[in-house]
Every structure is written in structure tokens, then in C-alpha cells.
Amino acid sequence: MTDAPMNGQPGEVRRGLSRTDTMETVRKGLRRRYAAERRFKWYGRIAIAIALGFLVVLVGSILFRGASVITQTHILLSVELPMDAFSVDGEVTDESLQRADFGGIVKQALRDRFPDVSKRRDRRTLYQLISTGATYELRDHVVADPSLIGQTIDIWLTASDDIDMLDKGYIDRNVDSTGRRVSDQQIAWYDALIADGRLERHFNTTFFTSGDSREPEQAGIWGAALGSFYTLMVTLLLAFPLGVTTAVYLEEFAPKNKWTDLIEVNINNLAAVPSIIFGLLGLAVFLNVIGLPRSAPLAGGVVLALMTLPTIIIAGRAALKAVPPSIREAALGVGASRLQTVTHHVLPLAMPGMLTGSIIGMAQALGETAPLLMIGMVAFIVDLPGGPLDPATVLPVQVYIWADSPERAFVERTSAGIIVLLLFLVVMNLSAVMLRKRFERRW
Amino acid sequence: MVMADTLPDEKTPRTAIVADGVNVHYGTKQALFDVDLDIKQHQVTALIGPSGCGKSTFLRCINRMNDVIDGCSVEGRILLDGDDIYDRSVDVVQLRARIGMVFQKPNPFPKSIFDNVAYGPRIHGIAEKKADLEEIVHDSLVRAGLWGEVSDRLNEPGTGLSGGQQQRLCIARAIAVRPDVILMDEPCSALDPIATARIEELIDDLRENYTIVIVTHSMQQAARVSQRTAFFHLGNLVEFGSTDAIFTAPKDPRTESYITGRIG
Ligand SMILES: Nc1ncnc2c1ncn2[C@@H]1O[C@H](COP(=O)(O)OP(=O)(O)O)[C@@H](O)[C@H]1O
Ligand SMILES: [Mg+2]
Numbered sequence: 001m002t003d004a005p006m007n008g009q010p011g012e013v014r015r016g017l018s019r020t021d022t023m024e025t026v027r028k029g030l031r032r033r034y035a036a037e038r039r040f041k042w043y044g045r046i047a048i049a050i051a052l053g054f055l056v057v058l059v060g061s062i063l064f065r066g067a068s069v070i071t072q073t074h075i076l077l078s079v080e081l082p083m084d085a086f087s088v089d090g091e092v093t094d095e096s097l098q099r100a101d102f103g104g105i106v107k108q109a110l111r112d113r114f115p116d117v118s119k120r121r122d123r124r125t126l127y128q129l130i131s132t133g134a135t136y137e138l139r140d141h142v143v144a145d146p147s148l149i150g151q152t153i154d155i156w157l158t159a160s161d162d163i164d165m166l167d168k169g170y171i172d173r174n175v176d177s178t179g180r181r182v183s184d185q186q187i188a189w190y191d192a193l194i195a196d197g198r199l200e201r202h203f204n205t206t207f208f209t210s211g212d213s214r215e216p217e218q219a220g221i222w223g224a225a226l227g228s229f230y231t232l233m234v235t236l237l238l239a240f241p242l243g244v245t246t247a248v249y250l251e252e253f254a255p256k257n258k259w260t261d262l263i264e265v266n267i268n269n270l271a272a273v274p275s276i277i278f279g280l281l282g283l284a285v286f287l288n289v290i291g292l293p294r295s296a297p298l299a300g301g302v303v304l305a306l307m308t309l310p311t312i313i314i315a316g317r318a319a320l321k322a323v324p325p326s327i328r329e330a331a332l333g334v335g336a337s338r339l340q341t342v343t344h345h346v347l348p349l350a351m352p353g354m355l356t357g358s359i360i361g362m363a364q365a366l367g368e369t370a371p372l373l374m375i376g377m378v379a380f381i382v383d384l385p386g387g388p389l390d391p392a393t394v395l396p397v398q399v400y401i402w403a404d405s406p407e408r409a410f411v412e413r414t415s416a417g418i419i420v421l422l423l424f425l426v427v428m429n430l431s432a433v434m435l436r437k438r439f440e441r442r443w
Numbered sequence: 444m445v446m447a448d449t450l451p452d453e454k455t456p457r458t459a460i461v462a463d464g465v466n467v468h469y470g471t472k473q474a475l476f477d478v479d480l481d482i483k484q485h486q487v488t489a490l491i492g493p494s495g496c497g498k499s500t501f502l503r504c505i506n507r508m509n510d511v512i513d514g515c516s517v518e519g520r521i522l523l524d525g526d527d528i529y530d531r532s533v534d535v536v537q538l539r540a541r542i543g544m545v546f547q548k549p550n551p552f553p554k555s556i557f558d559n560v561a562y563g564p565r566i567h568g569i570a571e572k573k574a575d576l577e578e579i580v581h582d583s584l585v586r587a588g589l590w591g592e593v594s595d596r597l598n599e600p601g602t603g604l605s606g607g608q609q610q611r612l613c614i615a616r617a618i619a620v621r622p623d624v625i626l627m628d629e630p631c632s633a634l635d636p637i638a639t640a641r642i643e644e645l646i647d648d649l650r651e652n653y654t655i656v657i658v659t660h661s662m663q664q665a666a667r668v669s670q671r672t673a674f675f676h677l678g679n680l681v682e683f684g685s686t687d688a689i690f691t692a693p694k695d696p697r698t699e700s701y702i703t704g705r706i707g
Contacts, residue, residue, distance in 0.1 A: 256513050326550035330613070332511060333546070334563035334620055335539035344562075345552060 059422070066415025072204035072217060073159040073167045075130060075193060079109040079138065080152045086142075087149075097143055103135040106157065113198075114189060125185055129193075131158040133206075133218040156202065161216040161409035166190060167201065170408055181408070207416065211382045212398065216409030219402070221420050223384045227297055227377070227392030228366060228424065234301020234388055235365050239308040240358055244347075246309075247316030247354070252342050271310035278307045279374030287375055295376040295391035303371045308361035315357020319350035352436040359432040363425055369396045395421040459484040459624060459654045460505060465519035467500050467509065474500045477519075478680045480673055482624075487646060487655045489665035489686065492675035493701065498658040501675070502626050505656065506542040507535050523624075540567055543617030545627040549609035551601035551616070556593050559601040559612055560584060563620035579619050586652075587615035588645050607638025611645065618649075625649065627657040631664065643668050662702055666690050674698045 085105060088096040110126050111117065117126050134157035141155060142148055162181045165171050167190075177184045193199040211223025246267075254260045282303035286292045292299040323346050331341040372378055378397045385392035393401070399417040402410045460482040467475040475497045482488045490498040500509070507528060509515045520527045528538055540563070551559050560580045563569075570576035580597070584590040589611045593604070601612050610630055617625055627646070631639040646655060646668045659665050665672050666686060673683040674695075682689060682698045693699040 324550075326546060326548055327552065328511075329508070329544075329546055330550040330552060330616075331562075332508065333506070333539060333544035334566075334616060335536050336562075336566055337536050338511070340566055344566075349553065 062415045062418050062422075064415075066412055066417075066419050068168050069207055069412045069416035070204055071201040072206065073164040074156040074200055074202050075159050075163075076154055076156050076198040076200070077106070077109045077113065077130075078152055078154050079105060080112070081105065081142065081149050083150045086146075092146055092149060097139075097146065100139075100142075102139045102142070106130060106134050106138055114192075122185065125183055126189065128160055129163055129186060129189060131160050131217045132215060133213075134158055156200070158206070158217050159199070161407055162186070163190060163199075164217055165408050167199065168412075207413070211384050212380060212393070212401065213382060214380075216405075216407045216413060219410070219413060221395070221398065221413075221417055223381060224393050224395045224398035224417070225420060225424070226385050227300075227381075228394040228421075230297035230385060230388040230392065231300040231304060231377075231394055232362060232366060234298055235304040235308055236358075236362060238302060238305035239312055239361065242305070243309050243312030243358070243361075244316055244354060247313045247320060248342055248347065250313070251317045251320040252346065253338065267310050267313055271314060274370075275307055275368055276370040276374065278303050279371030281306065282371060283374040293389055293391075295379055295381065295393075297377075297385065297388040297390075297392050297394075299375045300372050300377045300392075300394065301388065303375060304365040304368060307368065307371060308358075308365050311361035311364065312354070312358050315360065316350070316354045319353025319357065320346060322353060323349045348439060351439045355432050355436050355439070359428060362428060366394075366421070366424060366428070367396050369394075369400060372397060395424065456483040456486060458482070459524065460656075461520075461522040462501070462504070463520040463522065465501070465504060465517065465521065467497070467504060467518075468514075468516045469512070470514040474678055475504075476678045480680060480683060482654060482656060483671065484654050485650055485652070486671060487650050487657060487669040489669035489672045490656065490658045490675060491660070491662060491665050491672060491701075492681075494660070496675040497678045498675050499628050502544075502628055502656060502658050505624070505626055506539050506544055508539075508544065510535060540620050541622050542624040542626060543620060543622035545610070545613050545617055545625065545630045547629040548633050549606055549613055551604070551609050551612050553600065553602050555598045556584075556601045556604070556612060557597040560615050560619045563616060567620060569621070583615040583619040584612075586618055586649070587611045588641065588648075589615055605638070607634050607641060610634060610638070610642060614642075614645065614649075618653075622653065624654045624656065627655065629658050629660060632660065639664075662690070674701065676701070 083090075086092050086097055086100045088099075107123075107127055110130065111123065114126060117123055137157055138155065159167070162171070163186070166173070166182050166187070171180055171182055173180075173182075173187055182190075190199065206218060207220045209222050210218065210220030213219040250260060250264065282299060286299050286302055287294055292302065327345050327349065328341050331345050332338070336344065369378060372394060376391075377393055378400070379391070379393060380401065381391050381393050383390070395417060399414055399421065402414040402417055458481045460480075462478055462480040462482075465475055465478040465480075466473065478497075478501060480501075490501060492498055503509045504517055504521060505528075509517055517529065521529060523538075523541070526533070552562065554562070557580055560583050561570075561576050564576060564579050570579050581590065584593065589608060592608060593599075593612075601609065604612060610633075614625070614630075631642050634642065643664065646657065649655060657665075657668065669686045671684065672686045672689045674681045674689065674693075674697075676697050682693060682695045684694075689698065690702060693702060
């Protein structure tokens with residue numbers, strides 16, 4: 001601290017802060033300012049770490065529970081295919097094949113494998129080793145190759161979900177037999193099959209290629225995936241062009257007056273309406289008045305498009321607002337019409353932002369169940385939808401239905417369904433990023 | 444308001460644009476009061492005046508850029524070669540093809556240099572064949588004094604050029620539509636002195652083929668490039684005459700205080 005005169009006026013003793021005092025104060029303050037900045041950075045890092053931690057735990061636990069769905073337990077049975085079971089008057093026809101009792105043949109094969117089971121009740125427990133779907137597997141196999149008739153063939157048939165769970169270690173054999181789904185007897189048969197090498201886990205094609213089923217081992221995600229695909233296609237085809245056009249009109253053409261203000265307020269409010277309301281609207285208007293087919297992706301897609309529209313419009317307008325006005329002036333200045341200005345210059349620049357908004361809207365739509373409840377898409381549907389007019393369900397609904405089912409094997413399917421849903425999201429986001437990159441490359 | 448109809452040192456050039464009683468309102472706020480002004484062909488007319496006095500507003504009336512501003516209303520007549528450009532029968536798009544504009548901040552399209560210049564001719568269908576288009580682009584860039592610097596990178600983005608080059612690109616873009624008139628709104632205010640000098644030289648060259656109206660806040664610039672100068676103050680056209688006369692013998696006290704630096 002010096003009180004030396006600073007500006008060459010001898011004898012003047014300056015009061016208050018001299019320059020060195022000021023520097024000292026600033027220096028002290030600086031340390032505090034930097035400390036605050038460092039602290040803030042750490043808060044940020046901790047917040048990110050916590051968020052990432054949750055994400056890892058969430059995805060990790062889902063993966064951990066769902067991964068085992070990749071394989072499914074199968075049992076190798078020697079099946080005798082006696083000629084007389086398939087023929088009428090010594091002749092095998094399509095009709096006689098269809099009528100053949102494949103279920104009985106599978107049961108016979110099981111009895112042949114374990115000949116000392118004689119009581120009816122024991123036999124019923126024995127039959128429960130094999131999935132009820134095995135009947136159809138055998139039928140398809142024989143229909144595909146009728147020359148097998150008359151021989152004894154070895155065929156891998158899907159085991160029941162209980163055996164599958166036992167094999168995957170989800171059923172504890174040390175628990176008292178009254179407390180578990182698999183009886184002691186079944187465990188003994190299971191062990192015998194393992195010892196023979198007649199029980200193996202194979203890739204679970206069923207899960208990735210079939211629709212829903214009451215039997216977990218026959219239930220697949222493909223039906224719901226197709227349903228989601230068709231629904232989102234309808235949503236995208238409706239909501240994107242409508243949303244972009246609306247955004248462009250409101251932002252670039254509409255006069256700013258009371259009416260457009262009113263419309264703007266309403267669009268913003270629409271974005272906040274609970275999604276189930278859109279379902280009610282869908283039921284009242286699209287099903288009852290217009291008569292769209294119930295449970296169909298078409299109706300679902302239209303309802304979700306209504307729900308997604310406000311998101312796309314709001315994001316689209318924000319993207320248009322972000323385009324510098326100087327670009328519009330430049331285009332108008334050389335004599336472009338307003339429409340040319342928009343389509344040649346403004347829209348390409350706003351497109352990345354519009355795509356981002358649309359993807360956010362589509363992602364919301366993908367995860368939505370409530371509005372679909374009202375139009376019958378929350379339903380047990382076994383057949384694969386062949387198009388947007390067939391009854392279908394969607395991925396989140398499928399996950400919900402499985403989560404609600406009591407069988408242990410549905411637990412892994414629930415998690416696996418969530419994984420497929422997440423994969424869907426990842427694919428959608430990646431395609432959006434790629435599209436965005438393509439637009440951005442044009443500066 | 445003083446009209447300078449006869450200039451001693453010019454052999455009475457034709458009048459290209461006549462403004463007749465122009466009033467402009469933004470909503471309820473009046474920005475221009477009864478402006479009468481005539482702009483001669485193949486001359487540079489400078490509009491000067493303090494910030495917010497309505498120079499840009501007047502300039503934007505000439506190519507009807509005010510049309511796109513909500514709440515902006517223009518009264519009075521502006522005649523281009525004798526025809527009122529605010530007449531119903533006039534198509535704005537066609538008008539803007541005849542009257543090009545260069546803005547305060549260089550605003551090339553985020554496209555290649557070639558496409559920037561070719562955009563106007565393309566939308567107006569001026570060049571059908573590719574060779575014609577290339578010729579127009581070449582000529583325009585040559586006239587804008589940019590050809591030598593960009594001839595080997597026509598496919599690179601126009602936004603990658605320096606500020607002065609971008610502004611000359613914008614001039615080339617305006618020229619490519621073959622306008623009669625070029626409006627410039629403070630074209631050098633975002634540029635360094637060297638780039639400014641280049642643009643000023645260019646303006647002087649362009650005068651031979653185009654009628655130019657330039658807004659500038661630099662009186663030196665007005666003195667250097669223009670033949671006639673209009674001084675605006677608070678929405679009024681205060682004084683209008685040959686640049687020499689305005690700068691050496693201003694008639695209105697407001698003009699005098701502005702050019703001597705007391706208003707501004
Ligand atoms: N788009 C607009 N909306 C409302 N008022 C405007 C607009 N543009 C300019 N003005 C007003 O008009 C007056 C003149 O503006 P302007 O012509 O831009 O002045 P200058 O170019 O001479 O600085 C100013 O008072 C300004 O506030
Ligand atoms: Mg201005």
C-alpha cells in the first residue's frame with residue numbers, strides 16, 4: 001500500500017484506492033472467481049456422472065434380464081411317423097396331412113422316451129416338458145417334406161417355458177417342490193435328457209419372428225415391431241408434411257394479427273394436452289365417424305400424428321426463426337418470389353432443426369400407449385400385421401402386456417421387448433443424424 | 444425542400460426515378476414525410492443523414508422491399524421511367540429484377556460462389572443454356588472486380604470469402620440479373636478501409652452502366668463517390684443537390700451542422 005501520488009501532482013496524498021490497492025483487490029477477488037468457476041465445473045461433471053450412472057444401471061439391468069431371450073431350450077425327440085397316421089386309404093393327401101394328429105405323435109414320442117411313465121397324471125406332467133407349439137413345428141416339418149412319413153426321425157422341438165426357465169437357472173431346484181413350477185419328476189426327466197445330450201439351447205428364432213402368444217415360449221416381438229413400424233410410418237407421412245407446411249405458413253406468410261396469435265397460442269396448448277385426450281378424439285372421430293378400422297396402425301398413426309403435430313410445428317417455427325433474415329432479404333432482393341425464397345433458401349437452412357423436432361415428436365409417438373388404448377391397439381393380437389389396415393399392437397403396449405403376465409418366462413421377454421424398443425429409437429435417431437448431416441453439408 | 448434540376452457540370456442526364464410525395468408509416472409511427480426526389484440515370488446519388496432519419500426506409504421504397512415488413516405502409520408515387528412502381532399492375536418480382544439491392548452486411552447465400560451469382564438469372568430464366576449462364580457469371584464477377592480472385596474456386600462456398608470479397612460477390616449477384624438501378628444500403632459499413640476503397644472504385648466504374656443510389660453514413664464517402672447528395676433529417680428530405688454544392692455551400696443550417704459534425 002503506497003500513498004505515493006500517482007499523477008505527478010507532488011504533495012497530494014490520495015485518499016481511497018491507489019492503483020496498487022485496486023490491483024490487490026482484483027487479485028484477491030480473482031481467486032474467488034476462479035474457485036467459483038472450478039466448483040461450477042465440478043457440479044456439472046457430478047450431474048453428468050449421476051445421469052450416466054442411472055442410464056448405465058437402467059440399460060444394464062434391462063440387458064441383464066433380457067439377454068437370455070436370445071436362446072430357447074429345445075428337446076431332441078425321436079418321433080415315429082407311422083404311415084397310417086397320415087394317410088386315408090393308404091394315400092397321403094394334403095387333406096389327410098392336415099387332419100393327422102401331430103399332437104398325439106409328439107406325446108407318443110415322449111412316452112417312448114420315458115416308457116416307465118404309466119399313470120395318466122404322470123403322463124400329463126411328462127407332456128408339459130414340451131411346448132404346445134411343438135405340434136405345429138412337427139406338422140410344418142412333415143408338410144415340408146412328406147417323404148419322411150413312414151420313418152422315425154430325430155427332431156428338435158421347443159421345450160415348455162418352465163423347462164426353459166429351469167435350464168436358464170431361474171428356477172431353484174432346492175426349493176420345496178410345492179413352491180416351484182417344475183415338479184421333482186420333471187426335474188428328473190430334465191436331468192435324464194441332459195445326460196443324453198437331448199436338451200440344448202438354440203437361437204430363439206420364434207421371439208424375433210412371431211407375434212404374441214399366451215405361451216411365453218411361442219411369444220415373439222415381431223408382430224409389435226411391425227405394428228410400431230406401420231403406425232410410425234402413418235404418423236410420419238401425415239405429421240411431417242402437415243407440420244412443416246403449417247410452420248412455414250405461420251412463420252413466413254401469415255400476417256401477424258389476432259387470428260394468428262390465437263392459432264399460435266392454441267398450437268402451444270395442444271402440445272401440452274394429455275395424450276389420452278387424443279385417443280378419445282381418435283375414438284370419437286376416426287373410428288366412430290370416419291370409420292377407420294379398429295386396432296389398426298392407420299387409426300393409431302393418425303391419432304399419434306395429431307399428438308406429434310404441435311411438436312413438429314413448434315420446432316419448425318423455431319428453426320425458421322433461426323434462419324438469418326439477411327438470407328431472405330438477399331433472395332427477395334434479386335427478385336425471388338416469397339415462395340422461392342422459402343423453398344430455395346430458408347427451408348434448406350431450417351431443415352436440420354425441423355428434422356430434430358420431428359424426431360423428438362416421433363420418439364414420443366413411439367413410446368406412447370395411452371392414446372392407443374382408446375382405439376383398441378392395446379389388445380392381444382397373435383397374427384403378424386400385413387399392412388396398416390390389419391389389427392396390430394405396438395412395442396410399448398407389447399412390453400406392457402408381457403410385464404402384466406404372471407409366467408416367469410415373460411420377465412425376460414419384457415426386458416427383451418424394451419431392448420427392441422430402445423433399438424428402434426436408436427435407429428430412428430441415427431437416421432435423423434444422417435439426414436441432418438446431409439442437409440448441413442450444403443453449408 | 445430544394446430541388447436541383449440543373450447541374451452545371453453535367454449535360455442534363457435523363458431522370459430514372461422520381462419520388463413524389465412519399466410518406467412511410469411503420470404502424471402508427473411515421474418514418475418519412477412527403478419526400479420528393481429525382482434520381483438521374485448513370486449517376487451515383489448518395490443519401491446521407493443521422494441514424495434513424497429514414498435513409499434505408501426511402502431506399503427500400505424504391506424496390507418495394509418494405510412490402511414484406513408487417514405494418515409498413517407507403518403513400519405517394521415512385522416513378523421508374525415514368526411508371527408508378529406502386530401501381531397494381533406492377534409485379535414486385537419483375538421490379539426487383541430491374542432494381543438490384545446490396546445490403547449493409549454482406550449476405551451471400553450459403554452456396555457456392557457460382558450458384559450465388561447464377562441464382563438470379565436462373566430464377567428469372569435469363570439463361571437457358573449452361574454456357575450462357577457461365578458467361579453471365581463470368582461477366583458479372585468481372586464487372587464486380589472479383590473474377591481474378593475467385594476464378595479458380597467458383598465451387599467453393601461464397602460464405603468462405605473475406606468481408607470485402609463477399610460484398611463484391613453480392614454486387615456481382617445483383618448485376619447478374621441485369622438491373623437498371625442498383626440500391627446500396629451502407630455497403631461498406633462492415634468493411635475495412637482497403638475493402639471500402641475497392642468498393643468505392645467499383646461504384647465509380649459501375650456508374651457507366653447503372654443508376655446507383657447509395658446510403659452512407661460517411662460524408663467523405665458521399666463526397667468521393669456521388670454526383671448528387673440528399674440529406675435526410677428526422678424523416679424529412681432537408682436538402683438535395685449536387686454533391687459539390689451540398690458539401691461546399693449547404694443552404695440549410697441543419698445540413699451545415701451535420702456536415703460540420705454537429706448533428707449525427
Ligand atoms: N421494420 C421497422 N419497423 C418499425 N420501425 C422501423 C422499421 N425500420 C425502421 N423503422 C423506424 O423508421 C425510422 C427510420 O429508420 P431507417 O430508415 O432504418 O433509418 P436509417 O437507415 O436512416 O438509419 C427509425 O425511427 C426506425 O426506428
Ligand atoms: Mg439504415
